[in-house]
Amino acid sequence: MPELPEVETVRRGLEPAMSAARIDDIEVRRPDLRFPFPMAFGARLRGRTVVGLGRRAKYLLADLDDGEVLVMHLGMSGSFRIEAEGDEATPGAFHHARSKATAHDHVVFHMSSGTRITYNDPRRFGFMSLIPRAELTEHALFRNLGVEPVGNTLDAAYLETAFRGKVTPLKAALLDQRIIAGLGNIYVCEALHRSGLSPTRPAGTLSSARPRKKPGPRAERLVVAIRDVIAEAIAAGGSSLRDYVHTDGSLGYFQHTFRVYDREGEPCRTPGCTGTVRRIVQSGRSTFYCPRCQR
Template identity: 50%
Template sequence: MPELPEVETVRLGLVPALEGQVIKEVTVRRRDLRLPVPLDFEDRVRGFTVLSLRRRSKYVLVELETKETIIIHLGMSGRIRIEQGNPGEPDKHDHIELITESRQCIRFGDPRRFGFVDIIPAGAVETYPSLAKLGPEPLGDDFTAQFLCDRLRNKTTSMKAALMDQRLVAGLGNIYVNEALFRAGISPQKQAGKLTKAKAGLLVDVIKKVLLEAIESGGSSLKDHRRTDGELGYFQHSFQVYGREGEPCQQCGSAQIQRIVQQGRSTFYCSSCQQ
């Protein structure tokens, strides 16, 4: 599933194509996505100007001049690509198409249909079911060492599980939690409530750094992720533990990267460097 850096990369690609543009044409080829595309979606989007695009966790939010908001979630295999001028024939799995007044064609495709595109009334973003219980953004000012310590106090769950909880912090996923815990020298199996204030400060800084590096690299392209121009992200070439089971640790050189399963997801770590 695309994580925060991949979704932010998509948002950044959409900004020059959509922001300030009037959406002249809307085509919905298939409505039965994870959430059905509203029957009046076309009428609520066509002819209106896009005011801004922002991201909340793993969701792209497109605000229209009507104050309604289009919410886009890529699911497991969703992609958004932008085509200029006269677009070619849509792909088999291109379900939604927007064309702007400057002839930018934005296509949402999703072979597995675990993603969705919805539109909600003005003022309903904060109470939207998928967004209402999310924690703070990890790149925001509210995500601090003190906040992390307060939220982890007395928790008996593992550090890996805690950071994957979207109610604690929004947008982190398996790849970047693995990488951040390694860089911070924290075992993914460590009891979350035992994290010290010093380690919490280090972890917060590392999480922000890893995410920013990944965004700068266009995200990680392991299977489905592509930027809006069709190019691959390349942060996967910077992985220090993720997917490196059995390889020598790049930091200590003496231990091999191990893999365990936590909550049904693969965890990669160095037992020597992470305590």
């Protein structure tokens, strides 16, 4: 469910409660999520202090004081919520609502900061793992990840090189985490729309077959669109963060305004375009785009 901007929003929301705080206690309520929890997961975390909270692609990385990293992935439906310790739900008449709200709470961290951090994940596509800091970049989860979509590592020349000769559709190439790490279905659709590029265009046609001195305009447009759409979504998440924390403590979901995603049959939002948003299926995933202004 969450893409990179949502994960970054979660990271920012968790940081004040989790970073520089000790895990006084942890409840692990089932043996596995997508994968089994590591051996003695709870015992290894109990008493540890989180020295920093980072992110790589869609992975949350909690650095621990013993040199290990608690790696957390939200899968499709994972979320965290933060509550003050001892702030229990109203009993009695509201019992039903309470039990509904806490279904699928799989892991609960009791932090020395006085907060309770609960991981909830109905579909259980998420997971948690413990990896020594020194082994992280060579670990199977991380060694094949491509560049982050924001920051200066992603540029038009990189994208042209990575896509050169590829026949696979642009949509699929952008979802390939080995090239750009962190883009998901929504923001790929949005970035392609902003750059006026068709999701079905072969990735290799982003530029000429032979390397040129300067990257082509399509690659430039796409890189700018990717950076913009991700940066705007992170900003939107940040601005919604305060509201969420103050209401029910849940993190990770916020209101988006998409230009194409989930807007099948609705008018294209490109200024001056009279097209209609269309939905197609590419490698089993929905793609939303405007056939009129995306070429």
